[in-house]
């Protein structure tokens with residue numbers, strides 16, 4: 578594994594000076610993923626905040642070959658490029674070792690790009706797909722996605738007198754990808770950067786399709802102060818809302834287990850989108866959210882062969 582000194586010395590693949598919001602954790606997640614990838618990389622990104630803020634014409638923040646994709650086809654594009662690379666390599670026209678990374682937000686991954694991601698994973702391309710999950714369609718004004726947490730206030734699932742935010746629990750996308758029997762799948766968080774770094778290195782070194790789901794807190798979308806993004810990511814892990822684990826050789830493994838599992842309220846209380854959960858009349862919703870986190874955490878512990 579590369580040392581911190583080696584990581585810091587690497588030429589950045591994404592330059593500073595892009596147009597992301599102050600305190601944008603998706604941007605940090607991209608930096609962490611790309612720093613973890615040594616050598617030649619070709620990347621693509623589905624339409625969404627990160628594609629928009631890094632490619633405002635006539636500028637680009639990308640120091641590597643980058644392909645702009647529509648909302649639904651980041652995985653399809655990169656799998657096509659990877660297939661072409663295999664042909665050129667076989668014919669001796671390319672000799673370099675090149676890695677391929679497709680990025681997408683949760684809207685572009687959990688929802689609209691799911692079929693192209695599923696196809697790429699099933700066909701077995703030697704590529705890494707990274708989902709930066711900021712838990713809503715942020716670029717277009719905070720609409721709910723199938724990754725949005727239960728009871729979160731969004732523009733299309735708002736909090737009012739009758740409805741109290743999103744009604745459904747988030748889709749278990751990492752598990753859906755694991756069901757494809759991929760070479761490697763993991764959940765990571767920029768708050769645990771060493772863990773994320775190791776997962777990216779592993780995903781790129783393994784032959785075959787790999788997937789990493791990275792939690793990426795969004796200050797305007799989640800409504801927390803812009804210097805608290807990493808703390809939001811850390812609390813999502815410490816409350817077990819966002820467990821850090823990986824899937825390899827048919828087995829799931831926790832890569833971090835909180836010493837003391839914090840209640841979900843430690844995470845929700847800092848975020849404007851959950852403000853209503855901390856009012857007396859909505860306490861039952863907070864309890865419901867906690868029960869689902871506990872249920873999923875216990876299910877994962879059992880799958881990982883761990884005790885509580």
Ligand SMILES: Cc1ncc(C[n+]2csc(CCOP(=O)(O)OP(=O)(O)O)c2C)c(N)n1
Nearest residue numbers: 624625626648682683684685713714715716
């Ligand atoms: C088929 C299609 N539907 C809708 C849009 C409009 N659109 C562009 S980006 C976006 C939201 C992206 O959300 P997400 O993938 O979660 O990324 P984020 O903006 O949160 O980074 C939408 C709805 C589109 N470009 N294409």
